[in-house]
Amino acid sequence: MQYQFDNCPTTVNYTITGATTGNGTANASGKVFNKGTSTVTYTITDQSGNSSLCFFDVTVNDTEAPALNCTNLGTQTRLTNPGVCTYTVVGTEFNPLGFGDNCPGAVLSNNYNGNNTLAGAVFPKGTTTVIWKVTDASGNITTCALVVTVNDLQVPTITCPANQTFVNDPGQCSKVILTTVLNPLFSDNCPESNISHNYVVAPNPWTLEGANFPVGTTLVTWVVQDASGNTASCAFSVKVNDVEKPTFIGCPTDTIMVGNDVDKCSAKVNWPIPFAEDNCGILNILQTGGPANGSTINVSPFPVTVTYRATDINGNSQLCSFKVLVVDTQNPQFDADILMPGNTTAECDNIPPAFVLTNDDVFDNCTPSQNLVITFTETSTKCSGQALCCFYTYDHPYLESHRCFWQHADPHADHQCEGHHQTGGSMQKRNGGA
Ligand SMILES: [Ca+2]
Numbered sequence: 001m002q003y004q005f006d007n008c009p010t011t012v013n014y015t016i017t018g019a020t021t022g023n024g025t026a027n028a029s030g031k032v033f034n035k036g037t038s039t040v041t042y043t044i045t046d047q048s049g050n051s052s053l054c055f056f057d058v059t060v061n062d063t064e065a066p067a068l069n070c071t072n073l074g075t076q077t078r079l080t081n082p083g084v085c086t087y088t089v090v091g092t093e094f095n096p097l098g099f100g101d102n103c104p105g106a107v108l109s110n111n112y113n114g115n116n117t118l119a120g121a122v123f124p125k126g127t128t129t130v131i132w133k134v135t136d137a138s139g140n141i142t143t144c145a146l147v148v149t150v151n152d153l154q155v156p157t158i159t160c161p162a163n164q165t166f167v168n169d170p171g172q173c174s175k176v177i178l179t180t181v182l183n184p185l186f187s188d189n190c191p192e193s194n195i196s197h198n199y200v201v202a203p204n205p206w207t208l209e210g211a212n213f214p215v216g217t218t219l220v221t222w223v224v225q226d227a228s229g230n231t232a233s234c235a236f237s238v239k240v241n242d243v244e245k246p247t248f249i250g251c252p253t254d255t256i257m258v259g260n261d262v263d264k265c266s267a268k269v270n271w272p273i274p275f276a277e278d279n280c281g282i283l284n285i286l287q288t289g290g291p292a293n294g295s296t297i298n299v300s301p302f303p304v305t306v307t308y309r310a311t312d313i314n315g316n317s318q319l320c321s322f323k324v325l326v327v328d329t330q331n332p333q334f335d336a337d338i339l340m341p342g343n344t345t346a347e348c349d350n351i352p353p354a355f356v357l358t359n360d361d362v363f364d365n366c367t368p369s370q371n372l373v374i375t376f377t378e379t380s381t382k383c384s385g386q387a388l389c390c391f392y393t394y395d396h397p398y399l400e401s402h403r404c405f406w407q408h409a410d411p412h413a414d415h416q417c418e419g420h421h422q423t424g425g426s427m428q429k430r431n432g433g434a
């Protein structure tokens with residue numbers, strides 16, 4: 001620079017202070033100035049030593065944005081690490097390849113962890129957008145985006161209860177489960193898994209508490225689904241046993257007494273067949289002992305025992321036993337062709353021939369004629385009254401009795417009926433001196 005402000009030749013010097021320093025002679029033009037503000041001071045001096053100053057500032061601004069190389073980033077997809085619902089960044093895989101600036105002092109950072117590296121950062125399942133930012137010393141900023149998607153492909157675990165066996169609820173052909181004993185254990189690396197079963201008649205799909213299981217075996221499948229739709233399942237059986245026997249309704253508690261059929265020492269006996277109820281159902285009711293219903297049962301002092309067995313559809317059975325007794329209610333009787341003597345009036349010295357009853361003359365439905373015992377009791381008094389009465393009575397082993405009445409009147413009233421004897425199975429009565 002050549003200034004000519006004086007009347008004599010002059011010398012020009014300059015000094016630079018501030019962001020840039022230096023000095024020289026003549027012109028500072030062409031000098032490289034650093035970013036920032038520098039002050040240039042010119043001094044002009046003439047040959048007489050007179051000098052004067054001028055100065056000005058030179059300000060250099062950095063408006064050039066820093067460079068950021070994110071070509072390795074963009075969208076990144078990873079799987080959750082084993083057993084956890086996150087992904088941990090390995091090394092510098094999610095860092096920009098590089099950054100730079102025309103000026104020193106550029107700083108790299110991200111908005112996820114605030115650091116200049118994502119090494120070791122933990123990303124949750126799902127999508128996270130990270131902004132990488134480089135800021136130069138002048139505040140110029142360059143950014144790039146990193147999209148991290150973490151997927152959960154780990155299936156949940158589920159453990160069903162062991163196969164279960166119950167007995168029916170009293171009176172029911174089923175069992176209501178009142179606890180959570182039939183629910184599975186399950187887990188997943190991520191939260192919010194859901195379980196469901198396939199026993200659709202249960203009150204709720206997520207628990208078997210309150211579910212009513214029928215007698216028999218029911219196969220139940222549990223499914224667990226994690227929040228990402230991964231599923232796992234298990235199955236087990238619920239067995240309900242019917243342990244309730246059938247109950248007889250109307251099983252006779254007293255001996256059934258039946259009289260003989262007419263002229264028979266037996267009876268054709270019918271009784272109401274007992275029926276039975278069961279919590280699950282009756283398979284059959286079968287007679288297992290005693291004579292068949294409607295068959296002929298002989299008169300006997302000892303009852304016969306009739307037994308029925310009711311079996312439910314699950315093999316439980318119950319017995320009903322009762323006694324049937326046929327009793328002889330028919331009295332012995334005389335043969336129809338017996339001509340009983342009527343009332344007779346006779347002289348005491350002319351007593352009619354004795355009336356003789358033999359075993360051929362009597363009949364009973366149960367006792368053979370020859371075994372019938374014919375007895376008579378004679379009551380006689382002296383013929384002091386108006387009549388002499390002789391009573392014939394016979395009895396048979398069942399204490400039934402008939403009475404035969406034979407009367408004759410004796411006006412002289414001084415005769416005594418007399419004498420009787422028994423011959424073999426028959427008895428006969430002889431009266432008077434006959
Ligand atoms: Ca810059």
Ligand SMILES: [Ca+2]
Binds near residue numbers: 152
């Ligand atoms: Ca999972």
Ligand SMILES: [Ca+2]
Binds near residue numbers: 245278280281316
């Ligand atoms: Ca039963």
Ligand SMILES: [Ca+2]
Binds near residue numbers: 328330331332367
């Ligand atoms: Ca009889």
